[in-house]
Amino acid sequence: QSAxxxxxxxxxxxGQSVTISCTGTSSDVGGxxxxxxxxxxxxxxxxxxxxEVSKRPSGVPNRFSGSKSGNTASLTVSGLQAxxxxxxxxxxxxxxxxxxxxxxxxxxxx
Amino acid sequence: QVQLQxxxxxxxxxxxxxxxxxxxxxxxxxxxxxxxxxxxxxAGKGLEWIGRINNSGRTNYNPSLQSRVTMSVDxxxxxxxxxxxxxxxxxxxxxxxxxxxxxxxxxxxxxTLVTVSS
Numbered sequence: 001q002s003a004x005x006x007x008x009x010x011x012x013x014x015g016q017s018v019t020i021s022c023t024g025t026s027s028d029v030g031g032x033x034x035x036x037x038x039x040x041x042x043x044x045x046x047x048x049x050x051x052e053v054s055k056r057p058s059g060v061p062n063r064f065s066g067s068k069s070g071n072t073a074s075l076t077v078s079g080l081q082a083x084x085x086x087x088x089x090x091x092x093x094x095x096x097x098x099x100x101x102x103x104x105x106x107x108x109x110x
Numbered sequence: 111q112v113q114l115q116x117x118x119x120x121x122x123x124x125x126x127x128x129x130x131x132x133x134x135x136x137x138x139x140x141x142x143x144x145x146x147x148x149x150x151x152x153a154g155k156g157l158e159w160i161g162r163i164n165n166s167g168r169t170n171y172n173p174s175l176q177s178r179v180t181m182s183v184d185x186x187x188x189x190x191x192x193x194x195x196x197x198x199x200x201x202x203x204x205x206x207x208x209x210x211x212x213x214x215x216x217x218x219x220x221x222t223l224v225t226v227s228s
Contacts, residue, residue, distance in 0.1 A: 001172070001173065001174075003156065032213075034212075034213030034214070036213065036214035036215070038157075038215070040157075044220070045206065045218040045219060045220050045221065046157070046206070046208075046215070046218050047218070048214055048215060048216050051212055051213065051214035051216070052212060052213060052214070057216060089156065089157050091157075091159070091214070091215070093213055096170075097162075097170035098159070098170060098172065098173070099147075099159045099162075099213075100159060101149075101156060101157040101158065101159055102156070103156050104156040104157070
C-alpha cells in the first residue's frame, strides 16, 4: 500500500486557519470513513486529533476539524496558535484489515 | 487512562532478529473490540503502520513487512510483542505501540529507538 499524499509543509499566522490535505484513492480514503489525524511533536508520542473523518476525541480543541470529499480528506486548524506548530499525519483504513499513514505535513506558525 | 511503554534492545546487528515489547497499564488488555498496533518512524521520515493484534491473537500485518513480522500478546503479563527478523539498516527507526479503537490510534507509547548496525 502506498502512503497517502500530504503536502510537505503548511503555514499560517497566529489566528489564521490552515488546511492540510490527505489524498488517496477510492480504495482507501474514498472508500471508507476511517480517516484519522495525528499531531506529532518530535520526540513525543503522536496524539489523536480526529477519528472517523470528523470526530474529535475528548480534550481536543474544537479549533481542529476534519472533513472528506471524494478521495481527499482534510484537517483544518482554525485560530492558529503557536502550540499548533507540529507534524501532522493522516491515516486511513485500506481494506483487508490494513491501515496506511500519510506522508506527513509540517505546520509552521509564522 | 491507558498507558503504553515500549522496550527493546536499542542496538541490533544486521540480519539478526529484533524483539520489542509493549507493556500496557491503566486499562484492560483483555477487553474486546480493539487492537494493539505497532508503528515505526525512521529518522526524518514519516510514520509506517507495521501491523496489529487483538487480545485473542488475531493479527494483521503490513504486506510489505509480513514475511518478517510476528506479533503476539500475553494478557497475563499485559504485554504485546513484536518480532522483526532479518533486519537491515532500513529497519532503524523509533518503534511505537498504540491502542487501536474505532479505526484510530487513541493511546500511544513514547516510542523506543532501534538502531541496526554492526
